[in-house]
Amino acid sequence: MPTTFFGWVFFLMEEYGPVLLTGAGVTLLLAVVGTFIGCLIGLVVGIIQTIPMEDNDSTFKKATIKLTQRLLDAYVEVFRGTPMIVQAMVVYYGAMSVFNIDMSPMFAGFFVVSINTGAYMAETVRGGIESVDPGQKEAAIAIGMDHFQIMYNVILPQALRNVMPQLGNNLIINIKDTSVLNVISVTELYFASKSAAGVYYKYFEIFFLTCVIYFIMTFTASRLLRWVESKMDGPKDYQLVNYDPMADPCGHVPLPTKKQKGRFD
């Protein structure tokens, strides 16, 4: 048996490395898939939350929008306002006793992480949409675009760029917080570590390893997202086309004569 701290660490690494790595794989899978689905949920909810009410909309349309928005508000508040560890218990055991559904722990895990991330991302997306300066929306209205066109072409591309840092944040949080799913026996990294530590009673040594693995995962995720963000921003500078510094800033080209057109065509 090893005698030093690092001796034990290396010994356990050889012995339990594969188990920990499998756990890490499960953690990553839960975090990535959960964040992805959560973002989709958040996107949809955030978009619905920011649908404007027009004066000339029908009462039915207004009522439907209002009701949907209230329900989604409730969803956001409930899932932001309760711990994920408790949600995991409620979903896993609740499904069994109330609906008689015996879902696998893994499925319950995906469900809880997605729905939880969705609640956070909904608020983030709403904020991202509202942070795009309203002048651009007015300009888009003024050139005749409708709400959907404005959202798709003008607002969302900017809103999504603005929520990228928060998306990264959520991914990192999820990599760490999926550890709470050990309460419903999801065999993610924390669960695997605990099992491994119990064999030789070497908690510190195992969890030192676990710590390193978590950090490698979060750090990689963080750098990867930075890189994606910089890709989204496009080139920092632009090339002038046919640059001519002496060009008269206006004039030269006569305004094309306009064809007379019928009304409103």
Next chain:
Amino acid sequence: MAQDRELLVSVHDLQKAFGEREILKGISFDIYRGDVVCVIGPSGSGKSTLIRCINYLEHPTGGDICYRGESVMKHFKKLTQFRTKVGMVFQSFNLFNNMTVLENCTVGQIKVLGKSKEEAKETALRYLKHVGMDSYVNAKPHQLSGGQKQRVAIARALALEPEVLLMDEPTSALDPEMVGEVLRVIRDLAESGFTMVIVTHEMAFARDVSNRVIFIDQGVIAEDDAPDVLFKNPKNPRTKEFLGRFQQ
């Protein structure tokens, strides 16, 4: 003389209130093809509100706006077409920050007018050239100066080939050295016969470029006349007082 000119937009007894506060209290005037109408008036008199009501960014609370004799307020379905006929240039440019200069000028043509990409690009380039911004097609708005942004915004509005261009203080957000380049573009448009309604605080410019000046005070048209008359011999004492402030 007015009979043989083509009536584009007419504003009838336009009213706008924000809650209890009446901002516009019945404004009427007609815009004919080739008109360059400058709207002047003290701050808070409702000039922006007027311009924004004409293109329905604000919903008027009374009166009517007609395009070629047809009420726009009663035919909401035609609002989109109306908006493509009546372009708008904002004080704060309001370019789409996620798009390049070229895309800013093509998106409306493609999405609203249904033009093909190539066609839209060709038209956009023509107008960008007109405002002297054709070399900047690949730039993003945040990489441009204020004057350049406003020139792109003008090209964006022109690219839809509107019949009337509304401008709300197009040079007020600019540093003094950039005002000239934008005014030159507008002057050039005026000289080529383009119909415009311009809210401005540049009195000398208004006098030069317009064929008609409307002085708005406290939500009504206090005076509406040719620039020579309005600037040299204002009839309304309030106009006199307002112009007096600019002469010092």
